[in-house]
Amino acid sequence: MLELLMLIILVGVLVGYFLFLTDTILGSNDLATSTRACEKIFDIIQAHAPFGAICYDLGCARGFFAMSLQKRIPHLRVYGIDNHRIRIILAKIRGWVHQSPTVFMRGDFFAINLSEADVVYAYLLKELMPELEKKLREELKAGAVIITNTSFFPYWEPIETIVTYPAEERFEKLFIYKKGEPHQALFS
Numbered sequence: 346m347l348e349l350l351m352l353i354i355l356v357g358v359l360v361g362y363f364l365f366l367t368d369t370i371l372g373s374n375d376l377a378t379s380t381r382a383c384e385k386i387f388d389i390i391q392a393h394a395p396f397g398a399i400c401y402d403l404g405c406a407r408g409f410f411a412m413s414l415q416k417r418i419p420h421l422r423v424y425g426i427d428n429h430r431i432r433i434i435l436a437k438i439r440g441w442v443h444q445s446p447t448v449f450m451r452g453d454f455f456a457i458n459l460s461e462a463d464v465v466y467a468y469l470l471k472e473l474m475p476e477l478e479k480k481l482r483e484e485l486k487a488g489a490v491i492i493t494n495t496s497f498f499p500y501w502e503p504i505e506t507i508v509t510y511p512a513e514e515r516f517e518k519l520f521i522y523k524k525g526e527p528h529q530a531l532f533s
């Protein structure tokens with residue numbers, strides 16, 4: 346019986362590792378947010394989000410960002426959504442292993458209603474940003490905060506821009522937007 350259990354666990358680990366490797370090798374645009382950017386983003390969310398705030402990671406990949414956010418600010422209700430079958434399975438496994446309350450969903454974030462969201466995070470290809478801008482402008486409630494990483498909205502002016510690596514400014518930037526409240530810095 347113990348041998349069978351060990352065998353099941355071993356096969357599970359090997360399958361998970363195989364999926365992880367193939368996704369890493371074949372997958373495109375699955376970069377996780379850097380640790381340095383995570384720290385800045387968590388500070389912004391911590392300062393801004395009310396207790397129990399609803400946060401979405403649009404395109405959560407394997408769940409690294411969403412679960413780190415949940416760990417850092419446990420009272421948040423964190424949702425990660427991704428349309429990539431393997432990545433979302435790996436995110437769900439990660440969530441289960443860590444017994445995290447983060448909810449991972451497979452799907453197209455353009456198809457879900459974000460009107461309840463307090464915070465939206467998006468680290469996506471720039472081609473997706475015009476359509477996402479339109480959706481968030483139409484759907485989000487006033488006061489909702491949006492943080493984008495590297496890619497930015499074409500028409501919406503950010504209330505703040507944060508350079509995470511000053512020595513290499515082009516490498517990574519964070520753009521902070523607030524629905525319905527133009528030009529009011531979250532941090533001075």
Ligand SMILES: C[S@@+](CC[C@H](N)C(=O)[O-])C[C@H]1O[C@@H](n2cnc3c(N)ncnc32)[C@H](O)[C@@H]1O
Nearest residue numbers: 375376377378404405406410427428429453454
């Ligand atoms: C750069 S990764 C984001 C990583 C994650 N946010 C993090 O920081 O750890 C972008 C992800 O967006 C997902 N994606 C792109 N378009 C999507 C869509 N329309 N709906 C859901 N997921 C999408 C991709 O599958 C990819 O995993």
